[in-house]
Every structure is written in C-alpha cells, then in structure tokens.
Amino acid sequence: GDSVTQMEGPVTLSEEAFLTINCTYTATGYPSLFWYVQYPGEGLQLLLKATKADDKGSNKGFEATYRKETTSFHLEKGSVQVSDSAVYFCALSEGNTPLVFGKGTRLSVIA
C-alpha cells in the first residue's frame, strides 16, 4: 500500500540555519502530497500541499516541491526561527483515500 518515509529526527539547528527534512513516498498512482506541523501540546495543522508533479507548495517561508521522478517532497526553509520548533509530518493521499502520514520529524531550533 501507499507509504511515506521521513528522515528520522530529532533535528537540532541554530537560529537562521537552513532546514531540509527529507520525505519520500510510495504510491500506485498520482497522490497529493502534504506537510503538516504539530506544535507542542497541539493537533496537527496543514503547512503546505502540492497536488501534481513539479508543483511547489509554500507557506510561512517553508517550501516543498513535488518530484515525481524521485518520488520525493522534501521540506525546506532558508532561515529557521526558534518558533519553528515542532514536529513535521509528511503525508499523502491518493484518490479518495484518507491521508497516510510519515512518522514525523522533530525539529528543535536553538537561539
């Protein structure tokens, strides 16, 4: 079945560092891809999405590009802030099926 693999955390960065969180997927068709973020003590919330190959999703300085040839959807941000500390989940949905989530990557940004 469909699956999502994320890089294991935790990831610890200094403020203003460049962030990359890797995500690759396995799907039989052409899924939509998502990044969700979970701040401490809260539920997940949608960060960005892309629905077809070569689409770039972006929000709050984060970006991810749907790469069909490498089945990847890596999350990037040029300059992280302490407030970006959270757990980031990559997810996919194919057709009319519920979201399948990766295991999450914890990011800690230190001042």
Added chain:
Amino acid sequence: DAGVIQSPRHEVTEMGQEVTLRCKPISGHNSLFWYRQTMMRGLELLIYFNNNVPIDDSGMPEDRFSAKMPNASFSTLKIQPSEPRDSAVYFCASSSGGPGEKLFFGSGTQLSVL
C-alpha cells in the same frame, strides 16, 4: 469557528476500565477521522466517517475499540476494557471534502492506562 473540540484533554485510568473519548467536529464538515499517535508507530488512522457513516474501520486495533457518530456534530471512541498498551494520544480530525482533503485536528486526548 471553535475548531475541532476533543474531551477530555487528559485521561488517566486503570487497566480494565472503560474509556470514552469525545469529539465535536467543525460545523459543516462531513468527514471525521480518529487517529492514534504513539512514539513507536507514529500517527495511525483508526476509523473514519463520511456523513456520519463509518467508511473504513480497518485501523481499529481490536474488538475492544468501537466508534460511533450518532449525528453530524458528535463522535465517540470507546475502549472497553482498556489496557496499558492503549496509552497514546488520540486525535480527532474533520474535513469538508473527501478523505484526502485538508484535515483540521483537535488538540488530542492524552490517555494513560495504568
């Protein structure tokens, strides 16, 4: 809008007791999902409803788990009897489109079974 509301936020119970988790989805949303989050398994879909009808409950771990959605504004997830391995954070989420649409999550219920 108040968002997805879950109760209780925290639940501590003893093994063998019945546990009921509650969820109020966002008004107008027609899909509701129950997820379980653990360190080992990450986020697992337990069951989802569309227009109050259970569509897929293949993620429900075993017969001790049951879920209901008696109307569009309320759902419950019940565990009877509870076991220590059920300890996890349980999230409810809702969406206005199909199951692959943007999900709105509640703040979760932290369940500890002693």
